[in-house]
Amino acid sequence: MDIFLQQLINGLVLGSVYALVALGYTMVYGIIELINFAHGEVTMMGALVALSVIGALALGMPGLPGVLILAAGLALAIPVCVALGLLIERVAYRPLRNAPRLAPLITAIGVSIVLQNLAMLIWGKQYISFPPVLPQGRYEILGAHITDVQIAILVLTVLIMLGLILMVQRTRLGRAMRATAQSRQVASLMGVDVNRVIASTFAIGSALAAVAGVMVSAYYGLAHYYMGFMLGLKAFSAAVLGGIGNLGGAMLGGLLLGLIESFGAGYIGDLTGGFLGSHYQDVFAFFVLIAVLVFRPSGLLGARGIERA
């Protein structure tokens, strides 16, 4: 029971981070049907920028409370990521909006290679550890442990998701985004500034990526120039699992993927009689992903029968 609960907590926390990154993929996909391959690298950039600020402040002003230092890190990481997202959209995607479908995919790959190597030049190849500024509280519930960091991640994710849903459903920008997603031409005929809406989508997605980057580095206590690749891949899988282009789907897919992974890691040995160890957790995750897509080809919450060629 305690193992079950522990894996549940771990899975939910990991899943929230995946969900935040997945939202960035799914929002962009929903609007311009592009897999923004560079999104994982934006997350990585957010984590590294925040870590630099946090490290400098922790060293320079040791008296400052940890939460304030963390907030300062986020306060710089978010604008940097937003600027990066806007720049990528303007330079690498906008000129190719009417090009063959695979062309922007290749520029996305190019941009992610550039960002990765840029980060390597700036921060070096070594792992950067998270400075010890965070509260280290640990609580016990029914035999399982939950830390302050984990609670903060869960609460923050729920708040962000609620905010995002309200934004998309209730605000003018949200309505413009939904209209653009349905038809770019018609939306622009109705007076929607499509370019601005797309840019805003990238900005919002990148801001979420910055937050997720800080979360994931706080959770693991590490950041690295290569961390965006795998994180992006998982998040993208989560978005597809939920039905790409669908906000609720990305949240559901992220949480599910986190849970599948953590339960996979915990139980795969028992399930296979010890034949496969916990290093097969990714195999397990991908198998579930493939199985879901085989039976529901447009993801769990994806629109049925809509052709995406």
Next chain:
Amino acid sequence: MPEGKRPRWLVFGLLALGLALLPFLVDAGLGRSWVRLIDLALLYVMLALGLNIVVGYAGLLDLGYVAFYALGAYVYAWLASPHFGLHLPFWAALPLGAALAALFGVLLGTPTLRLRGDYLAIVTLGFGEIIRIFMNNLNAPVNITNGPQGINLIDPVRVGDMSLSQTQTLFGITFTGAHLTYYLFLLFTLALIFISMRLEDSRIGRAWVAIREDETAAAATGINTRNLKLLAFAMGATFGGLAGGLFASFQGFISPESFNLMESIMILCMIVLGGMGHIPGVIFGAVLLTLLPEALRYTGDWQRNLFGQIYIDPADLRMLLFGLALVAVMLYRPAGLMPSARRRREFADAAE
């Protein structure tokens, strides 16, 4: 093409002579290591031609293509190395690897027939990762792949008594292993180019293009989309498996490291950058993207010439420049550097 006037045999003759002399010219001009690079470029041409069938002709976005390359390489390594104590000749081991890859191609194709576009991409990507993780971990409880250490001492290709990994003297000319490998790879590459060309102009090739353009319409005209999509997967996988076997014999060592997702993405970049569905474009893209990162190693010299000292380690800089080059090429030539006539037309229409 302004070749109408010149007789065809002259063009082919010159081309054949150029290809035959290429390793010696490169050896003399750029050094021995570049001969090996050309071997590698030919290997990538084979891979790109294979992926071109799946993505370029049939329009099935496959991000796990490297899995077939891995399968071919591992089968060759199992059948021709001290790992299991088997030493089959290459003409037996290579086809077995290609056949297993083809089988896995069908295995991957069958459950994914209903998937389209990006959903197919993510499933193939997952498949590639699954294969790689298995290769990485199948050293216990039974040692099948030797895990992350990989398999070593793989037999080189032997023709009669001649091993292609050693320097040989034939007709008074000295051929190093890299030179001999070049001719072997060239032979296979030419065969695959020939097969690709024949496929392109065949009933099957036209059916693939129909599926790529509009699957529903293709099915309505009586094309058996299921069989043809499976055939595309199997053909592509066969090319990949063959290239994998050649790679294993060429390197003498394989490990799961060589078969990661980045490799799949690179091969995709080659065909998109060169010109999808267009054989000369695909070949050009593969050669360019294999040689470009190596050429960018010389950025250290450029820095020294320009600024008098080296500011950034060229090894760190080259992938950055490579990424920028990918973006720049796609921005200026969205249909690829050498697109097929059809795509050029389509793009011109879309741009209006």
